[in-house]
Amino acid sequence: MTQQSKGNAFALLPLLIFVLLFIGTGIVTQDFSNMPINVAVIIASAVAIAMNHKEKLSKKIEVFTKGVGHENIILMVIIFVLAGAFSEVAKGMGAVDATVNLGLSLLPASLLMVGLFLIGCFISITMGTSMGTVVALAPIGIGIAEQTDIPMALAMATVIGGAMFGDNLSMISDTTIASARTQNTSMSDKFKTNFFIVLPGAIVTAIILWIITSASHVNVLEEYSYNIVKVLPYLTVLIVAILGVNVLIVLTGGIIFAGVIGLIDGSYTGTSLIQAASQGIINMEDIAIVALFIGGMIGIIQYNGGIDYLLNFVTSRIKSKKGAEFGIAGLVSIADISTANNTISIIMTGPLAKNIASEYQVDPRKSASILDVFAACWQGVVPYGGQMLAVAGLASISPLSIMPYSFYPILLGICGIVAILIGFPRFKSNS
Structure with a gap:
């Protein structure tokens, strides 16, 4: 079929x-567990494959499986995986408890989320990657929530918020590279423009987290003992990630x-270590299967136009310079909502955004920032x-329970809207 x-x-x-x-099912029934996400995505994928009757089933399945097998997916x-x-291996050898107790001994509960x-x-x-940050910090956030009265969903939303901050700004982030390249501007110029747009959102997020957790307390009132050796796996992961090593490595x-520390201190035997990794x-x-089906469904949607x-x-619907900026924001927002991938959404819409920016005299530093800001906003929501x-998946909670606490991603979008409305920042000359 030709689109x-x-x-x-x-x-x-x-x-x-x-x-x-x-x-929708959760809103109507007031219980979001009534429609598991894996069932919803399988039904939607089946509908996607059933559509476009002019195309052979074999071709539609081919398109679907190519979407499933996309390198990013x-x-x-x-x-x-x-x-x-x-997460399970580190938890089993005591790394989570040790790291959380270290944090609890250094900071009051009211400042843990900040x-x-x-x-x-x-x-x-x-490190320039939100996924790397999420998988490194989520177990620590889970441990903090379990040792305090801070909601698990709030802790996970806080991890995502911090992860999206750097994903949007980092000089080595793939979204920064994609947005700067498609708009023909330098990454340093894009960073400077972007930073001043989003900084208020980060400050307000920290204030909100401090206010809503100011009355928090620790559930177990005892001295927090920790073995610094058991903290090393997390410290090593964070340090190596910051150095730019690939997240898989x-x-x-x-x-x-x-695992080695667990074997040495007796937390694991060879068999129990393997079982922990397997668990x-x-x-x-479940989450991995959902991601695969989403990739396939998006592949069909894109193929069908x-x-x-x-x-x-x-x-x-673009008529003016301000409308052009909102149009670029709308383009990348719709693309991210549709694909659930901020890098792909920027790559898809970047060339079109560049044409719009050129026609309506939008500075490329601003158009690059708009692309990255709104892609990160929706990706975090x-x-x-x-x-x-x-x-x-790591916290064993519904993704929907996290959404109400997504302060930074929401403020990121608000900052982007305000920047467009007031024409901020003002550039001396286009570059």
């Missing part, structure tokens, strides 16, 4: 069905390091995004 330039609105039906089943699944194994957010900001901006090394992988299987329709729908699925 028409204006796309096909009907092709978006599977995505609509997925959202209605997953979120497969990489995400591998990260999920390794993150699950590392500290977790700031650490997440620092790690993500230095980081997680694999973390599993081995935590961690099993814990993430759904993404093209959304892009044309937005661009046809959509309950079927990789970051949300990862922390929800």
